[in-house]
Amino acid sequence: MKRDYAPVLPGEGGTDYARYMRTDALLDLQRRPEEVIHRDELLFQVVHQSTELWLKLAAAEVAEATARVDGDEPGEAELLLARAVLCVRLVTDQLDMFRHLSPADFQAMQPALGNGSGAESPGWRQAQTASRHLGRAFQDLLARRRLDLAVLYDGSPADPTHRLAEAMLDWDERVALWRSRHYRIALRIGSHAPAGVRGSAATTLARLADHRFYPELWQVRADHATGPAAERTPVSAAGADDE
Numbered sequence: 235m236k237r238d239y240a241p242v243l244p245g246e247g248g249t250d251y252a253r254y255m256r257t258d259a260l261l262d263l264q265r266r267p268e269e270v271i272h273r274d275e276l277l278f279q280v281v282h283q284s285t286e287l288w289l290k291l292a293a294a295e296v297a298e299a300t301a302r303v304d305g306d307e308p309g310e311a312e313l314l315l316a317r318a319v320l321c322v323r324l325v326t327d328q329l330d331m332f333r334h335l336s337p338a339d340f341q342a343m344q345p346a347l348g349n350g351s352g353a354e355s356p357g358w359r360q361a362q363t364a365s366r367h368l369g370r371a372f373q374d375l376l377a378r379r380r381l382d383l384a385v386l387y388d389g390s391p392a393d394p395t396h397r398l399a400e401a402m403l404d405w406d407e408r409v410a411l412w413r414s415r416h417y418r419i420a421l422r423i424g425s426h427a428p429a430g431v432r433g434s435a436a437t438t439l440a441r442l443a444d445h446r447f448y449p450e451l452w453q454v455r456a457d458h459a460t461g462p463a464a465e466r467t468p469v470s471a472a473g474a475d476d477e
């Protein structure tokens with residue numbers, strides 16, 4: 235069906251889609267053909283820029299989930315965290331695009347990147363800050379309810395607070411999966427000394443891949459696998475469709 239509507243929104247662009255989505259500005263954010271020193275800069279920028287957008291959404295959802303935890307609404311927080319988890323799954327998948335980038339191509343575009351590193355990603359910084367705030371909000375929630383984690387995991391897995399804890403584990407795991415994938419990609423494309431060699435970026439990335447935001451949640455889960463309540467402890471309620 236042909237659409238032929240005149241735009242009614244203010245802003246730049248020939249259509250309301252262009253005006254609302256700001257497509258002119260968005261599509262102008264990549265280096266122009268006459269600027270690029272390597273044609274794969276477009277691939278490189280699209281993956282990074284779209285990652286920043288998904289992480290902006292993820293961090294906003296985690297921040298809102300934290301506000302819901304503060305407001306004693308663990309069920310709402312769980313739903314919001316599921317969105318954030320999906321954001322990070324999507325950015326993990328798109329790391330696969332770098333499989334098409336050879337070390338030589340990556341090396342050739344280095345002058346265009348200056349000293350830039352994904353380690354400076356504002357999206358990842360926000361996501362990490364939001365994750366720490368969520369962890370503190372969860373501890374406060376337990377304290378307000380005079381609830382011990384072990385007791386929580388002894389109780390019903392349908393309890394909204396228990397479900398929130400599991401959603402936080404999903405989030406923690408999803409970030410770790412991104413890190414593992416990113417580490418592999420860095421090994422494949424970068425020219426670093428292998429992990430284990432002191433000072434190598436690979437060593438740092440391998441260590442970070444084991445980082446956990448909420449070690450106490452992983453611990454209580456592990457404890458319940460071996461404790462008397464093992465039979466009542468369910469496998470993760472939320473869909474763990476990991477690779």
Ligand code: HEM
Pocket residue numbers: 281282285286332335340351352353354355358413416419420423424435436438439442443
């Ligand atoms: C060609 C693809 C990529 C390569 C070769 C690569 C390589 C690296 C390397 C070597 C490091 C270690 C620190 C450094 O030397 O700067 C690093 C860190 C980092 N990179 Fe990447 N990276 C790639 C893509 C990405 C993407 C798409 C993102 C998303 C924004 C990203 C985000 C990060 C973050 C957040 C760190 C800090 C370590 C962490 O928190 O786990 N990188 N990357």
